[in-house]
Amino acid sequence: EEHISGRKSVQYIREYQENKSKAHDELEAIQLAKLRKLLVHAAKTCDFYRRQWDEIGFDPSEIQSVEELSQLPILDKDVVRENYDSFVSSSFRGKNIKKTTGGSSGVPFQFELDAESNERRQAVMWRGYGGLNAGLGEKTLYLWGASIAPVGARSELKERLYHAFYNRKILNSFKMTQQNIGSYVEVLNKYKPQAVVSYVNPIVQLSDYILTNNIKVGPPKSILTGAEPLYEFQREKIEAAFQAPVYNTYGCREFMLIGSECERRQGLHVNIDHLVVETVDEQGVAAKSGDVLITDLYNYGFPLIRYRNGDRATWQDSSYQCECGSNFPMIKSVDGRKLDLVKTSDGRSIPGEFFPHLLKDYRNIRQFQVVQHNLDSIDLNVVLHDVAFKQELDHIKGLVEKNCGEHLKVNVNVVENIMLTSSGKLKVVDSKIL
Known part of the structure; x- marks a missing residue:
């Protein structure tokens, strides 16, 4: 130096x-x-x-x-x-x-x-x-x-x-x-x-x-x-x-x-x-x-x-x-x-921390990301350790919808991988809503 x-x-x-x-x-x-x-x-x-x-x-x-x-x-x-x-x-x-x-x-x-x-x-x-x-x-x-x-x-x-x-x-x-x-x-x-x-x-x-x-x-x-x-x-x-x-x-x-x-x-x-x-x-x-x-x-x-x-x-x-x-x-x-928030049509804002807290006990989930394109729905993309065990996904969908309110539809998608940002980071919530 x-x-x-x-x-x-x-x-x-x-x-x-x-x-x-x-x-x-x-x-x-x-x-x-x-x-x-x-x-x-x-x-x-x-x-x-x-x-x-x-x-x-x-x-x-x-x-x-x-x-x-x-x-x-x-x-x-x-x-x-x-x-x-x-x-x-x-x-x-x-x-x-x-x-x-x-x-x-x-x-x-x-x-x-x-x-x-x-x-x-x-x-x-x-x-x-x-x-x-x-x-x-x-x-x-x-x-x-x-x-x-x-x-x-x-x-x-x-x-x-x-x-x-x-x-x-x-x-x-x-x-x-x-x-x-x-x-x-x-x-x-x-x-x-x-x-x-x-x-x-x-x-x-x-x-x-x-x-x-x-x-x-x-x-x-x-x-x-x-x-x-x-x-x-x-x-x-x-x-x-x-x-x-x-x-x-x-x-x-x-x-x-x-x-x-x-x-x-x-x-x-x-x-x-x-x-x-x-x-x-x-x-x-x-x-x-x-x-x-x-x-x-x-x-x-x-x-x-x-x-x-x-x-x-x-x-x-x-x-x-x-x-x-x-x-x-x-x-x-x-x-x-600040962008790591899920927003709903009835004016609610759900912090991104909610999702890791909810999903931490599901050991079959290796990685996940929430993507929101509009106020009415979110995509919950998950990478599983073993795709043969998908029975938990309906339960997760129900829990998210229960906590996020009736105005938000949750689409759970099993994917092979989740793209990282250009700087190599994972966005827990990728909000497309400005």
């Missing part, structure tokens, strides 16, 4: 590590100072914020509390797309790193970040992972999305050497199938990682295979999941397969790690020395549970301020103190994406 890549990531890791021992009021003071500095910079160098804040009479240099951010409008992806150039800081134009995320809607979202921001978000990730045996340099296997496009032998060698420097191995979750899944277990057993980091869906599929075939796996010290909501029945299945504790993390491509569990697993510690995280209700008012808004305190190249990332979350009570002693505030649960 320092001598070959010329980055300051290790310096930032030390800085963030020191913050772990700080009192809550010290962390809030750091957050406020960094926020004020970012806002002043954005007003001076970003046309979008300068115009918007002049119009509403907001002076960023006068901000005295993080709560005063509520004076500012919420930022949505479409606004960024339509005003892209005016979000680029004049101080960093042409110097930023450009990134793209697929987005839940399937419409790619582009953004930028400056070099320091890129190094800092890596450092925050290493801090969170470091407490769970997957820190910088610790032997880790990643079951993660990787490039699908073919690469030459030279590029492949360069990639292997790059990951070897960091003492990690990458298994491409995009290429894992029922035909080759056994080879993934073989690689894992041969590599003997200290920790495994994975998308939720692939590690659940791997766990299913291990349990079904009664395969013995050399247990790692820990398994870290991310990129998708982790449900308790999935955690239990992974732990049964690997005989190792599972830790949940929460992040998104625009900001990387937002929060992570500690060894106590009582919620997600939020990185408030790096980000401002808010939750708001449908009216945009601060709420204990609601839409997630994020402000990156260090992305000076392309500031995203009160950015709605499409997720929903619920905070732990402010008085709650984790047994680990950390003073970072905690998210109790990430409640899925």
